[in-house]
Amino acid sequence: MKLSEKIAAYNSPHPFYTFEFFPPRTDQGFENLITRISRLSSLNPIAISITWGAGGSTKERSLDLAGLTQAEYEIDTVLHLTCTNMKHGMVDDVLKAAKARGIQNILALRGDPPRGQEHWIPIDPRFNHGIDLVTYIRSHQYFSSDFCIGVAAYPEGHPDGETDEDKELEFLKAKVDAGADFIVTQLFYDVDRFLHWVKRVREIGITVPIIPGIMPIQTYSSFLRLIKLCGVSVPSSIMSDLESIQHDDQMVKDYGVQLAIDTIKRITTKGTVPGIHFCTLNLEKSVQLVLENLQWAGGSPVTKNKLIAETPGSIIHPLPGSELIITPSSATSSAANALTTKQTADTEVGRGEVNYAATWDDFPNGRFGDYKSPAFGDLGPWGAPVLSRTEVIDEWGSPKTEQDLTELFVRYLHSEITTTPFSPSALSPESLRILSHLERLTQRGWWTVGSQPAVDCGNSTDPVFGWGPRGGYVFQKSFVEFFADEEAVKEIVQKIEKEGQGVVHYFAGNMQGECRSNVPEDGRNAVTWGIFPGQEIVQTTIIERESFLSWKDEAFSIWAEWASFYPPGSQERELLDVVMQKRWLVSIVHHDYRNPGGLWTFLFGGNIAL
Numbered sequence: 001m002k003l004s005e006k007i008a009a010y011n012s013p014h015p016f017y018t019f020e021f022f023p024p025r026t027d028q029g030f031e032n033l034i035t036r037i038s039r040l041s042s043l044n045p046i047a048i049s050i051t052w053g054a055g056g057s058t059k060e061r062s063l064d065l066a067g068l069t070q071a072e073y074e075i076d077t078v079l080h081l082t083c084t085n086m087k088h089g090m091v092d093d094v095l096k097a098a099k100a101r102g103i104q105n106i107l108a109l110r111g112d113p114p115r116g117q118e119h120w121i122p123i124d125p126r127f128n129h130g131i132d133l134v135t136y137i138r139s140h141q142y143f144s145s146d147f148c149i150g151v152a153a154y155p156e157g158h159p160d161g162e163t164d165e166d167k168e169l170e171f172l173k174a175k176v177d178a179g180a181d182f183i184v185t186q187l188f189y190d191v192d193r194f195l196h197w198v199k200r201v202r203e204i205g206i207t208v209p210i211i212p213g214i215m216p217i218q219t220y221s222s223f224l225r226l227i228k229l230c231g232v233s234v235p236s237s238i239m240s241d242l243e244s245i246q247h248d249d250q251m252v253k254d255y256g257v258q259l260a261i262d263t264i265k266r267i268t269t270k271g272t273v274p275g276i277h278f279c280t281l282n283l284e285k286s287v288q289l290v291l292e293n294l295q296w297a298g299g300s301p302v303t304k305n306k307l308i309a310e311t312p313g314s315i316i317h318p319l320p321g322s323e324l325i326i327t328p329s330s331a332t333s334s335a336a337n338a339l340t341t342k343q344t345a346d347t348e349v350g351r352g353e354v355n356y357a358a359t360w361d362d363f364p365n366g367r368f369g370d371y372k373s374p375a376f377g378d379l380g381p382w383g384a385p386v387l388s389r390t391e392v393i394d395e396w397g398s399p400k401t402e403q404d405l406t407e408l409f410v411r412y413l414h415s416e417i418t419t420t421p422f423s424p425s426a427l428s429p430e431s432l433r434i435l436s437h438l439e440r441l442t443q444r445g446w447w448t449v450g451s452q453p454a455v456d457c458g459n460s461t462d463p464v465f466g467w468g469p470r471g472g473y474v475f476q477k478s479f480v481e482f483f484a485d486e487e488a489v490k491e492i493v494q495k496i497e498k499e500g501q502g503v504v505h506y507f508a509g510n511m512q513g514e515c516r517s518n519v520p521e522d523g524r525n526a527v528t529w530g531i532f533p534g535q536e537i538v539q540t541t542i543i544e545r546e547s548f549l550s551w552k553d554e555a556f557s558i559w560a561e562w563a564s565f566y567p568p569g570s571q572e573r574e575l576l577d578v579v580m581q582k583r584w585l586v587s588i589v590h591h592d593y594r595n596p597g598g599l600w601t602f603l604f605g606g607n608i609a610l
Contacts, residue, residue: 015276036358079106081106155185155197214264441480454598477528496518
């Protein structure tokens, strides 16, 4: 059913709501997301939406997921569709495929600007902005009456920051006049500013439904990343609250739930907006708690995790569970095995009474996560952030030799630059603990792109290593990832085979699809885990074949994207193309987490004092 018709016919004492999901990168994550969507559908959303990777990077998974939810699960689905970096004819193909799957709703987005647009993949000249997509659908004899079309709006201005509010409102009205049926807004945290924006939208004659985007805060670090990506302002009171609890992930998550509740109550009073669009990040518990405590999801708040605080602006705390208490000593003994291998009768992830399926991936910590998680591979709302060519040159220069690349990665380690193509933020504080070793590897020409030091029973609120709720203990094995040539890979493999003694495991892969490893095919290598009162052991960072291959493919695509910013035939382009073709991504884990120097002693030889 078309969303516009469903909104017009909606009859309930509370506003409607929709859920947004993105297609996970792995088959296991995809399958588990279907299960998660099925559970969340019991909360009776009016529709769900499925995101679309920039340039159709998740085209097949987006269509498959939207087709499943629409046809097989009978949930009205909104398919996101971007118009930049789309090859000629791709828009027609997608619209035909959506129509064939019974999808009647499209969210038309401009998407990210083309990466390296001066010299990269040519786009279909018909589509440069969201309005072009709206106009095309509405004027097409085959599609014009088949789709309800939504468009995006930015209450605080577009993240590009190229136009003022008046101009943005003109653009929005033009999209509506071209045939858009509803508006979905970017996430926001400044409610007063949002309400002022809604008033201005109505004053210029826009009458279609405005559906505000709400994203409950999950972790402090992801919150900082998202507000930077989206370019949204945050009231000082919220920043102050979050800074005071930033080292307790559970308190941050609880605060995020309460903040979402307070925000929704304010913006839905007096019919300001008819409904809410939840950006779920493929996580379910926070959204469920928000709806249950608004009493929109059928009855009173849940009892298992009933919220204590009721007053606006207060921090809420789930009652501690009592089913299973794990102590540091018992967790250490069960998690200390070098490598775990799935058994034939492996139990379902998150099946335990406390760590049940709704919450088993509540505390993502690290790039890998668990490849079976529905949230594995999150790229943020509506695609990954990009840099302009000017920004790339300013930040990373014009490397013409491998030595130039070595110097670039060393400069990053020395905090002389704040990003690399593989690290969108400054060097983490924990990396400073092993800085000399990372520098030594990089100077050798093994360019490091990921690492962590060993931690044995750290406090969960430690400002550097802590994560999860307070009162817990965290552990991590040391690992390092880097790009190296094939000769180096052979040297490393020989050393591991000769001296690793079962304590060192590795993966190495190249762009051509080769993968070498001493990890069993079904091995699951947890390198970060935590134990908390009333919970099962939580494993938040896992390196296994599926997750490594997923990251490997992304890493080599980054080399290609980086190369695209330089003209064809240039030294920079040729260098980066050769690196992409010839280098291997190597990941090495040392399992003795009680020996902080174990990995580095193995790699360099001799005793290393940390």
